[in-house]
Amino acid sequence: MATFTAQTPLFDVMRDPAGHEILASHVPDLAANPLLHTLYHYQLGLILGTEESLRDDPQKRAEILAKIEALDPVPAGQDRSVRDIERPSGYEPDSVETGSAAAEYPAEARKWQRFELTLQGSSHGNPFTDVDLHATFSNGDRTLRVPGFYDGNGTYRIRLLVPAEGGWSFTTESNARSLDQITGSFTAAGTEPASRGVVRVADKFHFAYDDGTPYLPIGTTSYVWTHQGNELEEQTLASLKSGPFNKMRMCVFPKSYLFNENEPGIYPYEGSLQEGFDYTRPNPAYYHHLERRISQLEELGVEADLILFHAYDRWGFSTMNAAADDLYVKYVTARLASHRNIWWSLANEYDLMFEKTTEDWERFAAIVQENDPNQHLLSIHNCREFYDHSRPWVTHCSIQRRDIYKTAEMTTEWREQYGKPVVIDECAYEGNIDQGWGNITGEEMTRRFWEGAIRGGYVGHGETYVHPEDILWWAKGGELRGTSPDRIGFLRRILEESPGGHLEPLPGHWDAPSAGIKDRYELIYFGFNQPTYRRFVKPQDQTFQIDVIDTWNMTVETLPGTFSGRFRIELPGRQFVAVRLRAV
Template sequence: MKYSKQVEQWDIFEIELQFSNLGGNPFRDIWLQATFKIGDEFKRVNGFYDGGTTWRIRFMPETTGNYRFQIHSNVDRFNGLEGHFTSTMPSEGNHGPVQVNGVHFNYADGTPFFVMGTTAYAWTYRPEEVRLRTLESFAKYGFNKIRMLVFPKYYRGLLMDVNVDYDPPVFPFAGKPNEFDFQTLVPEYFRNFEERVMDLMRLGIEADVILFHPYDTWGIDSGMRQADDLFYVNYLISRLAAYRNVWWSLANEYDISSTPEGMFCSRTDRKDWDLIGTTIKSNDPHGHPISVHNLPMRHIYPDRDWLSHVSIQHPDTYTLLSELKHHYKKPIVNDEYQYEGNIKDEWGNSDGATTLFRHWLSAMAGCYASHGEVFKVDGNETDLFWSYGGTLIGDSAPRLKFMKEILESCAYQDMNRDWANTDGHHYFALNRGIDEYLFFCRYDLPGKGFWFGSYDGSRPEYDVIVYDAWNCIEKDRLTVKEIEANHLLPIKAWTVYRLKRKKMQM
């Protein structure tokens, strides 16, 4: 038995075990579990087979101090093994896993987490040179949540304008396409995936791990039965739950299906999503966020106890998101509002201005969103960032980084929709009472301005920062007074005003 005697809080503690007398199917026939205790608290964690003669148990210590563990197994060599280790203070940049905080998200240490997502579904199995450029793009533009599939992706689009068809170096299951043994996994495939999760963790980026999807030519999604689904999900939990940056997404477009004749249709029962969601919530010892993503014209998943937040696909990033936040009373993330790109399909041909506007609207609704980019370069219909990563080239990415910096400078989680300064088309507003305002202008509206303050005769003063959201610059700083300054904050395209009330001088 090998393990480290010390690990920092919210990092990965791993026990490695060796056993050579395999026989049968080691994934199915051998089980092991460890109980971790600190004080009066304990957690049980399942181990997994990692190929060859190796089993592993992974655990994420959620507090500092001295832990003890004991292993239970149907293998005598493992059963009853004990040990201990120390969890130390987290290092700089380690804020712990992201957790739900009302209709927002915080890290475990209480630091607010503002979702700025993007999409690279199948970047994990591309060559190293592509992966490095992908990670560089994520970091360069401040993206902190990546939507990524576990299984490989095949897709041609409705108009046959894209060709996403790379085979991975190895497949996740033993056998060959359309003849897989779903009870025998290939550790090499999952090892590569978790290494990509670790790449993201080192950059402080969340991995939104998508468990199932219908875009498949290899017979994976269509071939797996319910027992296979649960077997795979539990294996993935045992491998990945100790990574603090993991989120679980049950599916990309869970409500896509097909008729017996192979025709596209929409159904909600392709798999038992409630069973899968409940299984994850019950078996993930560290309680990572869980969601499920839908077709834009069909079924947003109904509220469930296992659903930590709502992940949707729809181009309405303001009104719909506001309604959903009111209905679910959970964080709302519009994970796909159509991508910036130049392909023929409508989901991938938005311009940069539309993309940026939609993302700003999600924030002005008090919600969150994920970006994506689908540019064919020199006619290349395969190497598209939205699937395989690479280098981001669109107009929106640098502007979204600037947007995130503005919003993170505000008390965003304490702000609410300011209806008095929102017309739903030209301009939008958030406020924190009368102490702080954020005004976003999309279009010019000459002769109009904003109203703010107490209107009790005290005429409070405000420090104002004026931003140009398109050119990514701070344009001005000024001090203004309630009512008297209405004309000083004109409604001009792509202008953002951040106002903070000055403290009263005693």
Template sequence: MRVCLVLLFLFSSFNAFTQEQIEQWNRFEISLKHKTKGNPFQDVKLSAKFFNADTTFVVNGFYDGKNVFKIRFMPQQIGKWNYIISSSVEEFNSKTGSFQCVKASADNHGMVKVSETYHFKYADGNNYYPFGTTAYAWTHMKEELQEETLKTLEKADFNKVRMCVFPKNYDLVKEEPKVYPFKVKKLVTNAKGDKIFIWNFDEFDPEFFQHLEKRIDDLNKIGVQADLILFHPYDGGRWGFDSMPHNVNEKYLEYITARLSSFKNVWWSLANEWNYVDAKTIADWDALTETVVNNDPYRHLCSIHGATSSYYNYLKPEYTHVSIQDEAPVLNSYSSATLRNIYKKPIVLDEVGYEGNLKRRWGRLSPEKMTHLVWNGVIAGAYVTHGEVYRFNIETDTFFWADGGVLKGESWKRIKFLKSIIENAPGPLHMADISRDLITASSGKGFYLMYFGEEIIESWAFNLPKKNAELDKLKEGVKFKVEIIDTWDMTITPVSGVFETKKVNDNYRLYDADLKEVRLPHKPYIALRITEIK
């Protein structure tokens, strides 16, 4: 995907300037030069009002280092956009300009938004189904490993990655980043020989954020959403980013939203395992969430993630979707559907455990189990995030879950296969008859997906629930074709013959008119794709 950056250098002798064209949902950027005597991060106020015939956005600017200030804008509508700058710097204030926003190219789908209560769509109306993975600290690794991570994400066809802004200090992840989000005021060494950073919380390091932006743009080019984790507890006093004063946290959020809100492939995740961050209360999290939402003029997707089964108040309007760590809802194919009914929002199970060979319970899912959990979530009309934690050589191996690099497991291939099935469906899935039929999902458009999971069944009598989620009920005389999906071997086998629905002594289900059955492979993880013949 192409990202347009328009660099406009404004000097006091200019009153207005015009840039001809920029694609819808791409970035329009104003670059302003000014040398400040004091602290440019604090002493300069900068924003711009962008407006067309019927819409107005107010966008905050930011200091990008080397005497350069920037304002970024993501136009939502085609046509002419005008702007006027407001600033405490006299030569910036009241400067005006305009640009023409043109129709997006074929591979530019815009931001992802919530759709149909439980699902997602791009701004251009195309369905978006999050099949994501986890690489917490990949942008803090060596450049060669970062490039390898991008190649892996593209190969695996993941379209979302959970990633931390701050570096991670964990017994499995100890790498020191090249740059930090704040300028270092002082670096001392304690009696144990450990480095102790004394930060200048009044000055960000633009290089850190410039690198993060480059990687978000790299993700955009391969169609991946950056689910940015803004805070996390994995610090252990090494850097202290998990225990900054509240006013510093707010300044950080104001700065990062000014920089990144114009990136169309960004999601906000306030925290990973929010309840393990001891320095913050629920009131703090509520306030920080409001800071993010109030400073994002485009209202990107936003949620917060807790430790296992720690559910935040996802009913709050600031949260667009539910982001949870919990394996229980995907141990079957219907519990996640119950969560949908409670929250009336998309359910994203961002951690259900990880495929791997660790001794820890969260890092030893078999590839079959990881694949099975993802299928259970999808059948429920929810979404499940992948993760992998294999380490065979302690000295040299990386964890994709934290470091990125190369995937060593097997579930990602099956998830890619499932993604292709869902993306070729006529629409997002819902459980057809929740609490009564525990294995059947429907798109409501003559499309059903039935998953038998770990159960081994020799044959299946064709039958479908009359109830079709909240859509039109299934009627008699509808003809279907059936395909057998082996979710592990990744094969799709057509079943011969046509099946036609008919009532057979059951007010809630319809069977084949001739009571035909389908022979199934004698193995687990079998699914059926049932499609109406028009």
């Protein structure tokens, strides 16, 4: 590998462990800068030459550059060595009676709702790391192994999203004698009318609930909306209630980045910003709050696409050692897997987390799968380089665009490459900030949604409009201010009206994408083209009604009469028009 020079992009230096250490040690303000990720593509020499703390110290700049130039670069990632936390074989003495912990649980439950077993046990030492707890649930020939977790104040919980009705029994296992070999049973009734189960992959490229109802992910992003205080968080929920979105990308950890410089009101671990955090002691109050918000999303019919890791961090959560990472993934999965509306996303922009390797990501995926008995959807999201979405644990492609202009147009290629649903979670954001990823128009956001949908994929929304208090929807939620959400809602209605509840691409037009069912239903999208008419050739014995859809003005005009064989229709000569053919 070539050595570093003043012309090397900052990104390449920062993802080298030794290069990162030199910059963090000698230019800590740079390493902790919330704008750091906007500087990555600039040359190292330029960054050092414009860094405020080095501006009047050319000798120090030269020394730092010399140290970096002397390095022998190594591949991204490093050995974080501590791979496991050893649990004591016996957490409690032999004098403690097996199964003596007080247990509380309901005698009745419902399919696709949470059953919770609450146990009162010991709290000495560190129960988060010292106690191993799980239960085996049985329903006829079906058995599920479900992890438990410590919830503070001597309380342990085991939660199951009940997957089937009928009689269930359970037995606990633990290295804490009082929590071991506790047995019980409950009866699960049928589902409530509004309950449809977990979202799964369906028909290879699409999604449906457990009961078979099609699910169209119309997603948005508000990374740290749950860290903004009650007033703003409730406003976000109100915006979702009246908006078109049924999926929310959101982080577990707080975020330190552009427009994200406020401290969260509560932290995920015991400790403080001044004294540091104990990564072996999760803060139950933090997760109680997160759980409440996830439940509120479920009440609104919104899936919580939960991001476990990200690089935008000033608290050390992104650079914990491997043992702390594993403890965190196990804890989060055990706590949250009983929510019906959870999707797991291992990372936002995994390739910016330089300390983590492919081995780490594969291990995290295995931990999630092992500890989630209901096997919710599981993905990982990129910045520059795609993860290998062909990996068997990846249920769907979670994609950030790699080209400045092409986004949804690539849906066709990605479907063919990976053979999985394509969810373009980050196609850029409607807004007006200085970053190219955050200043596309509402028209362009809407166009990308339509382009992706017609090609058989799913595009995600976000907003980054400048706000005097830095309340940008993409980060903090609040109010939707853009022009695209209403148009995205209009697209959602069009998609829900399609046969089968989703669109499958159709061949036949070289200049415009189309989707539907051959000779029965077809939706053609002209995007930024503006035809004044269009010719068609259809079977002579098949008759169609035709709708002209203005995707921006949100109108549907049904043309008079019916059409078959060779025919021509008149079009308005405007951009963002679609045509729908419906067999009579």
